[in-house]
Amino acid sequence: MLQLDGLRIDLGRFSLSADGTLPAGGVTALMGASGSGKSTLLSAIAGFIPPAAGRILIDGRDVSGAAPGDRPLSILFQDNNLFPHLTIAQNVGLGLRPDLRLSADQKAARDAVLARVGLEGMADRRPRDLSGGQQSRAALARALLRARPWLLLDEPFSALGPALRADMLNLLRTTALAEGMSVLMVTHDPGDARAVADHTAVLSDGAMAPAAPTAELFANPTPALRTYLG
CATH class of the missing domain: 3.40.50.300 (P-loop containing nucleotide triphosphate hydrolases)
Structure with missing residues (x-):
C-alpha cells in the first residue's frame, strides 16, 4: 500500500x-x-x-x-517522454538500462512487452512514425518493463x-x-x-x-x- x-x-x-x-x-x-x-x-x-x-x-x-x-515506482507524464532520435525499441529499453546495453534476456523481455501493448513489428520505428495512441503504448511499455x-x-x-x-x-x-x-x-x-x-x-x-x-x-x-x- x-x-x-x-x-x-x-x-x-x-x-x-x-x-x-x-x-x-x-x-x-x-x-x-x-x-x-x-x-x-x-x-x-x-x-x-x-x-x-x-x-x-x-x-x-x-x-x-x-x-x-x-x-x-514508475511515472508516466502527459507528453510520454519519448526521445525522438531513438527507435521505439531503444525508448522502451531505457526502462531497463540507460546505456541500452541489453542482454539477450532483456531484449526478449522488451520485445515481449512491445507485443503485449500491441506494438509488435514496430520496434525499429521512431516516435514520429507512430500515432498518438501508439506513442502512448510505447511509453506504457517502458513503464511495464521496469516492473x-x-x-x-x-x-x-x-x-x-x-x-x-x-x-x-x-x-x-x-x-x-x-x-x-x-x-x-x-x-x-x-x-x-x-x-x-x-x-x-x-x-x-x-x-x-x-x-x-x-x-x-x-x-x-x-x-x-x-x-x-x-
Whole structure:
C-alpha cells in the first residue's frame, strides 16, 4: 500500500495536505478541479517535490527522502517522454538500462512487452512514425518493463480522443494488473475513474479526502465530489 502520513506540500502560497492510505493491487483515481494539486501530489510521491512535513511510505518503507529513481515506482507524464532520435525499441529499453546495453534476456523481455501493448513489428520505428495512441503504448511499455510495484500516471492519455483514450485505459488496467502493479492515476474525467478505477480520492480545498470505492463514491458523492461534478 501507499501511505501518506501527515503529508504537507508547500509551493509558494499553495499548500496541500494528504493523510491516508491508497490501496495496493488495483487502480486508484486521483480527481479534483484544475489547480487542486493533483499533479503536485503525484510529483511529491514520485520524489520530484520534497514534502514540507509528513512521510510517504510504500509497502511500509519510508521513501520521503529517497531519490526518484530509488523509489519502487514508475511515472508516466502527459507528453510520454519519448526521445525522438531513438527507435521505439531503444525508448522502451531505457526502462531497463540507460546505456541500452541489453542482454539477450532483456531484449526478449522488451520485445515481449512491445507485443503485449500491441506494438509488435514496430520496434525499429521512431516516435514520429507512430500515432498518438501508439506513442502512448510505447511509453506504457517502458513503464511495464521496469516492473516497479507502483505506476503513477499524470493524465498521459488526455490528448487522445474519447475512443482511443478508453482503449488505452483498458489496456493500462489489464496489462498493469496482470504484471501485479498498483496504479495511481490523475484524471479530470469522471468517466475515466468510473471505467477503470477501483478506488477514487478527491482533492479539494487544499486536502485529499480518503480514497473510497469508486462505485460507492459516485453513487453517494461527498460534498467535494458533488461540487466538482456540478
